[in-house]
Amino acid sequence: MVTPQLKKSLKLFVEVLEDFRDDERFSTATGIVKLKDQFEGKQVIWRLNVKKTIVDSLYDDKHISLTAIGEPETGQIREKDVCVEKKGKLPIGDYLAQFLLLFANGKHMTEIKTLATAAMRVAYPNRTYTRVDPLEAHWQPFYETAIAQDTTPETRLAAILEFEPEHLLYIVRRLFNLDLDFEPSITNDELQVLFLDTFERCENDDVKRFIVARLDATEEALTRLIVANETEFVDDHLQRAVEYAINRMRN
Numbered sequence: 001m002v003t004p005q006l007k008k009s010l011k012l013f014v015e016v017l018e019d020f021r022d023d024e025r026f027s028t029a030t031g032i033v034k035l036k037d038q039f040e041g042k043q044v045i046w047r048l049n050v051k052k053t054i055v056d057s058l059y060d061d062k063h064i065s066l067t068a069i070g071e072p073e074t075g076q077i078r079e080k081d082v083c084v085e086k087k088g089k090l091p092i093g094d095y096l097a098q099f100l101l102l103f104a105n106g107k108h109m110t111e112i113k114t115l116a117t118a119a120m121r122v123a124y125p126n127r128t129y130t131r132v133d134p135l136e137a138h139w140q141p142f143y144e145t146a147i148a149q150d151t152t153p154e155t156r157l158a159a160i161l162e163f164e165p166e167h168l169l170y171i172v173r174r175l176f177n178l179d180l181d182f183e184p185s186i187t188n189d190e191l192q193v194l195f196l197d198t199f200e201r202c203e204n205d206d207v208k209r210f211i212v213a214r215l216d217a218t219e220e221a222l223t224r225l226i227v228a229n230e231t232e233f234v235d236d237h238l239q240r241a242v243e244y245a246i247n248r249m250r251n
Contacts (some may be wrong), residue, residue: 065081084099205235229242
């Protein structure tokens with residue numbers, strides 16, 4: 001099961017780890033790497049479960065196995081598993097190396113939103129907190145420019161295609177949840193056209209699958225999906241989603 005590509009990827013991870021041999025924040029044990037961190041004045045240790053991550057990846061698990069460890073009170077150790085989903089289709093060693101580099105550069109909590117929550121829960125378990133949606137800041141400017149006022153389909157499409165792939169799915173979800181009774185500047189037909197245009201123009205398969213599963217069954221949607229289905233999709237899940245949507249609309 002260990003391909004030459006995977007071996008090369010794991011070698012990259014080891015080489016990156018070697019670069020931090022003299023960094024006191026890094027330590028290793030069999031199958032794991034520990035990273036010493038700080039969260040609001042208290043020590044937090046990230047235990048990167050390297051062996052488990054590699055084995056799980058061989059069975060198509062899309063997550064890095066990571067545990068947050070804190071000591072909120074002297075002698076009181078708390079641990080919490082952290083959800084860290086890897087994006088893309090690179091070999092697992094690349095993602096392990098990337099995590100080390102993010103940590104070393106102090107970018108880990110900025111780039112992986114689940115880390116700050118986990119750190120707080122092990123360092124300050126009794127703290128109450130309000131969950132803040134970090135992507136809300138992307139939605140409001142888009143909404144005010146492309147949805148809340150009359151504009152052309154081209155302007156709306158250009159605005160939505162400017163988003164990074166990880167933000168685009170969030171924006172599309174918000175659009176599907178709009179209550180059009182309170183949106184005087186866009187009709188359902190116009191919104192459906194925006195979904196179809198986004199489906200055809202964006203390059204994110206997750207976004208495409210999300211859209212195609214929720215499109216209204218209209219003649220235009222059916223026609224455009226049939227045309228799209230004439231091209232073989234790289235993503236098998238997307239291919240099946242398009243075929244299912246076509247059958248749904250025909251019936």
